[in-house]
Amino acid sequence: MRIGFVKMHGLGNDFVVLDGRSEALPEITTTLAAALANRHTGIGCDQLVVLDGSDVADFRMRFFNADGSESGACGNASRAVGLLHGRPARIETQGGILTTEPSEAGISVDMGVPRFDWDAIPLGFAMDTLTMPVGWEDLRDPTAVNVGNPHVIFFTPDTDAVDLARIGPIIEHDPLFPERINVNVATIASRGAIRLRVWERGSGITLACGTGACATAVGAMRRGLVDRRVEVTLPGGRLIIEWNADGRIIMTGPATEAFRGSFELSDFPA
Numbered sequence: 580m581r582i583g584f585v586k587m588h589g590l591g592n593d594f595v596v597l598d599g600r601s602e603a604l605p606e607i608t609t610t611l612a613a614a615l616a617n618r619h620t621g622i623g624c625d626q627l628v629v630l631d632g633s634d635v636a637d638f639r640m641r642f643f644n645a646d647g648s649e650s651g652a653c654g655n656a657s658r659a660v661g662l663l664h665g666r667p668a669r670i671e672t673q674g675g676i677l678t679t680e681p682s683e684a685g686i687s688v689d690m691g692v693p694r695f696d697w698d699a700i701p702l703g704f705a706m707d708t709l710t711m712p713v714g715w716e717d718l719r720d721p722t723a724v725n726v727g728n729p730h731v732i733f734f735t736p737d738t739d740a741v742d743l744a745r746i747g748p749i750i751e752h753d754p755l756f757p758e759r760i761n762v763n764v765a766t767i768a769s770r771g772a773i774r775l776r777v778w779e780r781g782s783g784i785t786l787a788c789g790t791g792a793c794a795t796a797v798g799a800m801r802r803g804l805v806d807r808r809v810e811v812t813l814p815g816g817r818l819i820i821e822w823n824a825d826g827r828i829i830m831t832g833p834a835t836e837a838f839r840g841s842f843e844l845s846d847f848p849a
């Protein structure tokens with residue numbers, strides 16, 4: 580059975596998008612998601628995105644990391660699907676309902692209300708999540724935010740100096756994080772600008788992470804380090820994050836359709 584896909588990206592954070600609304604899709608197992616995402620033996624992407632029908636929104640969107648694990652949110656992919664949809668959309672995700680709309684700066688996504696309680700992140704035990712009394716080598720006293728998926732955020736004088744490829748997986752898999760964690764290393768450039776690099780749970784270092792930008796911006800705002808509208812610069816480019824008066828996170832940035840293709844399902848393990 581041949582299955583169509585759209586290859587997309589948001590600031591280089593790339594996706595294979597399957598649309599179950601237009602064709603029958605197989606069950607997306609961990610094995611199949613990881614095989615499709617594999618850059619050597621599969622199509623290759625940071626996340627596999629699967630669309631299908633919804634009773635509560637225009638459609639449902641699911642996200643699978645490169646290791647096949649499912650995530651509750653994916654900011655860059657939400658903008659990519661918003662672009663594909665071409666008009667404002669309400670989208671059901673595991674992390675809640677989000678809305679997208681085209682804007683002059685690309686696509687805006689209402690990512691909803693962030694959560695901060697230790698058991699909403701989740702952490703393995705009760706802890707202050709604004710300034711956590713923990714550390715890994717030089718990365719210390721982080722903050723944690725759930726924006727539909729879990730993030731820990733470290734503020735450091737120079738994010739580029741951090742050996743993220745080495746320390747990222749150590750933190751991702753620490754027992755403090757029962758669902759693992761996305762690891763954000765941020766430098767505050769000004770009250771309106773943050774530089775950010777991310778080790779993503781289940782996918783490793785990516786060129787950009789939309790939920791990471793949202794979580795980092797909100798974490799910095801909670802600490803009084805930046806204003807309520809901030810530009811986050813990642814290796815792949817820039818996003819605008821606003822934490823509005825309703826307590827909702829609005830992320831705005833580009834999204835790109837790269838190409839369309841199809842694959843033979845029997846070429847991949849179930």
Ligand SMILES: N[C@H](CCC[C@H](N)C(=O)O)C(=O)O
Pocket residue numbers: 592625626644649650651652653654655656728729761779780781782785787788789790791
């Ligand atoms: N690249 C995504 C983040 C995926 C998050 C995933 N790594 C997880 O939470 O497991 C983004 O733009 O928000």
